[in-house]
Amino acid sequence: MTELYSRRSFLAGVLTSGTLSAGAGYVLTRREPVVLVLATGADTTGGRQLLVTMWNQLNPDAQIRTETINSSTGDQYEKFLSKKADIFNLDVIHIPRFADDNRIVPITPREGHSLLPAVRRLSQRPGHDDFWAIPFNTDVGMLYRRITDKSVADVEPELADLITKAPGQFAGQLNTVSPQTDEAFVVNVLEHALAQDDAILTEDGTLSFSLGQWREALGPVAAAVRSGRVTDEAGEGDTTRTFQRFGLRYMRNWPVSYPAVDRAERTKVSTAEIRLGGLPTGIIGGQSLAVSATSENKDIAEQAIHFLTGTSSQLLLAKYGFAPTELDAYIDQRLAESLPHLKYIRYAVESSRPRPMHRGYASFARVFAQHTHRLIKDGEQLTQRFIQDMQKEIG
Structure with missing residues (x-):
């Protein structure tokens, strides 16, 4: 560069x-x-x-x-x-x-x-x-994609399609192991929900409190993680390392990682370029x-x-x-x-959306991560308690 x-x-x-x-x-x-x-x-x-x-x-x-x-x-x-x-x-x-x-x-x-x-x-x-x-x-959340041949038409993918049509080729921060990785997980979950339902988080950061809406919006990503179609990592650093180590085609990450990732990947014979694209709606x-x-x-x-x-x-x-x-x-x-x-x-x-800008955000993020992690990793369906816990913190 x-x-x-x-x-x-x-x-x-x-x-x-x-x-x-x-x-x-x-x-x-x-x-x-x-x-x-x-x-x-x-x-x-x-x-x-x-x-x-x-x-x-x-x-x-x-x-x-x-x-x-x-x-x-x-x-x-x-x-x-x-x-x-x-x-x-x-x-x-x-x-x-x-x-x-x-x-x-x-x-x-x-x-x-x-x-x-x-x-x-x-x-x-x-x-x-x-x-x-x-x-x-x-x-803002961005979608990284590896280009192996510049002569081939490059169609920018949709996030919702990647979890169904690119098995094993997409990595994101869809796991969490500690408070240090909770926020990356929360943001990624929100972005996947928005990819399915644009109304689940409004332009001013207001969340839906409809249980059915959340179940439907998060169903596809939860199924993709549990079936192994998506590589779920805890934190941005682990996601980047997995993307590079296994030569994955796609990755969700923040823009600040781009210069280092692009420089490193261009040294590989199999990689012509790393390109950035936006999510349907990033956080x-x-x-x-x-x-x-x-x-x-x-x-x-x-x-x-x-x-x-x-x-x-x-x-x-x-x-x-x-x-x-x-x-x-x-x-x-x-x-x-x-x-x-x-x-x-x-x-x-x-075209991004903010997280709920509320003094109780930290507590909201904690309960949001707890409920959605059990859904995505363990298959434990969301209940009305999920809605009640969110409302208690930011309602």
């Missing part, structure tokens, strides 16, 4: 455009140095940390110190609050709880922010022009940066967030495999030429 934005050229470009100089000029007027603590999950690509390093190089009197916190859907709230942080890098599903409990403060987006509408809705404060958090990167995810309500440096934290989430930063993150949040990144000519698959990610984001 072409190295589109090296560290030096990226830094020079954003300084020229003024994106960084405005933030640097504000911070450099300070007389007393400060340290901003950024609570975040692990950075497996190095892209986010590179942006932090750039900020620190430009702002010696306002350094960001990253506190990496390993957490899952169920415990991010507690673990993040255990650190005295100025900035939280929140999974979007946790924003409502942090906001409802007054753990974060509103932040005004910078002028000219061209956020995709689906991304904007996840972080914007209802009824206001400001946000609870500024989107750092977005995410949107991503991370957003929020200012902690307890921070003593809220103004500087806000400046740092605008730097880390700006258009130029989005170009860099896209190079590392992250799905950009802004339209400007998707229509950037140089980026589009180097990363032609970005247009498919944009289409997938625009």
Whole structure:
């Protein structure tokens, strides 16, 4: 893959455009140095940390110190609050709880922010022009497919067809073994349900509470897993390894895995290319940066967030495999030429659905995973208790 934005050229470009100089000029007027603590999950690509390093190089009197916190859907709230942080890098599903409990403060987006509408809705404060958090990167489920011969017509498949017409050739996160893999399982189950019934989860993240609807929507994937037509893995990493090790034709995964998978698979004689396509309806995810309500440096934290989430930063993150949040990144000519698959990610984001954006999401995800795992792995039919448990958490 072409190295589109090296560290030096990226830094020079954003300084020229003024994106960084405005933030640097504000911070450099300070007389007393400060340290901003950024609570975040692990950075497996190095892209986010590179942006932090750039900020620190430009702002010696306002350094960001990253506190990496390993957490899952169920415990991010507690673990993040255990650190005295100025900035939280929140999974979007946790924003409502942090906001409802007054753990974060509103932040005004910078002028000219061209956020995709689906991304904007996840972080914007209802009824206001400001946000609870500024989107750092977005995410959406994608379908990977292995191309062995470019001269043969490549018809993009439907997810519902793969579990019946491509036995043994599709891998997804349709198993879970711990809280660390529960969320991947929940997302995959929702995507398979949507592939059968587009009305089971609405565009605003409202779930159906019809037992018959859920039984019908999840019946095909449950049958496919139990019959061995689908390879069910626990977590994105295991799914990728299975896809590569056994040369499978199809895989469901997030966009951030694409650069590494594509580079590795192109070295195989039997693989001509790895292509990305959207699911019928993917689940949107991503991370957003929020200012902690307890921070003593809220103004500087806000400046740092605008730097880390700006258009130029989005170009860099896209190079590392992250799905950009802004339209400007998707229509950037140089980026589009180097990363032609970005247009498919944009289409997938625009047609995606959010998970239930509710302060009780973590508890909902736990009971949803328990019930649907018993259905898919053990053949235990869903009962009205499934509906009651979901309603108890988010109804």
